[in-house]
Amino acid sequence: MRVGVYPGTFDPITLGHMDILRRGAKLVDRLVVGVTTNPSKNPMFSVEERMAMVRRETADMGDAIHVVSFNSLLMDFAEREGASMIVRGLRAVADFEYEYQMAGMNQQLNHRIETVFLMADVSLQPIASRLVKEIASYGGQINRFVTDAVRVDVEKRVREIGLKGD
Template sequence: MTIRTGVYPGTFDPVTLGHMDIIRRGAKLVDRLVVGVTTNASKSPMFSLEERMAMVQREVAGIGGEIHVVSFDSLLMDFAEREGAKVIVRGLRAVADFEYEYQMAGMNQQINPRVETVFLMADVALQPIASKLVKEIAIYGGPIDRFVTPAVAADVGKRVREVGLKGTR
């Protein structure tokens, strides 16, 4: 029996309820879902790679199915090949996401035509959530509990206090 493996890549800085929705739903589409936590040179992460990996691992622990959290710092298609994935799972929130993701899927298809990209629409209630906005709200002392789990909210609040940013929640 062939195991269908999918990869859901992202920076997860921090992991949001939107990410968790895509992980839950993506895990139903494949036998094995690899959540690939990566670095992104164009982003300034609030959490280290190790912290983000631990955060995602903690959050996926209660989800059924075979979910693995793995770090990578390479081309996505090389990572997918290394993991034996035939599917890349991507979440879409809005039209702007689609334009970018469509372009990336096309480039990835050129690099490795053996791997398909599957788009999952974010749950309507979760569509506006973005890690960047969660961090900004937290930095200015706003409530983020509607966008992340209580444990992630605590992690973000602690980091904001440690770094001495504006927020105190």
Template sequence: MRIGVYPGTFDPLTLGHLDIIRRGAQIVDRLIVGVTTNPSKSPMFAVHERIAMVRRELAAIGGDIGVVEFDSLLMDFAEREGASIIIRGLRAVADFEYEYQMAGMNQQLNDSIETVFLMADVSLQPIASRLVKEIARYGGKIDKFVPPAVAVDVARHLGAHLTAAK
């Protein structure tokens, strides 16, 4: 059985992420979506909220897709899950430069796990979680970038924080 891992913070989950998950699930027998913390990012949602968000949206996709939290080196996580493939989504040249460097480092850690890059659908390439959060914080509409329920989650989260800040 070929197992793939698609890691990310998914803060929040975007239509671009879902595109990569759908397509990634077609090239492996089992796909594990690894939801991680990233110390260099300031997450809007707690890990358990992001996991629930991803699971809810994946229910409509079907297939053998799991969602797992991890807080370790990606290669350690991939090994624990029995993965032979790491799936990474690319949007632009800047993504490629970073991902290429990461793939090289990961290969040095374990050369039996291959990194596969999938280009996001052209219509979804500009979408980035960071930008979605920024648009939402300033009251912009994000429904073109995230599933409807995620847009509600973001609005609810921002509303709670605005109320708490008063």
């Protein structure tokens, strides 16, 4: 069985993430979506909320998608999951430079696990969770970047914490 890991904070999950997830799932028999606990990114949603969001958004993709959280080195997590592949999405050259360096370091940690890069669909390349949160926090429309359900989640959270423009 070919197992891949698609790691990320998914705070929130965007249409770009969903594009990479759908395409990455075609490359493996089982795709583990690893929701990371990266406090340096100042998450809007808790790990549990992000996992629930990803599960809801991938519910129609069948049993090949597994959503779990992790708080460890990616390569240790991938090894525990039995993965032979890390799936990463690329949007721009800046992404490539960072991801290329990370793939090299990960290869040093575990040469048995390959990193596969998928280019985001051209229409989705500018989407970043950080920007979605920023736009929403200023009252902007995010419906072109996330599903309706995620839009509702983000807008509700923005109301709870208050708009930046206020």
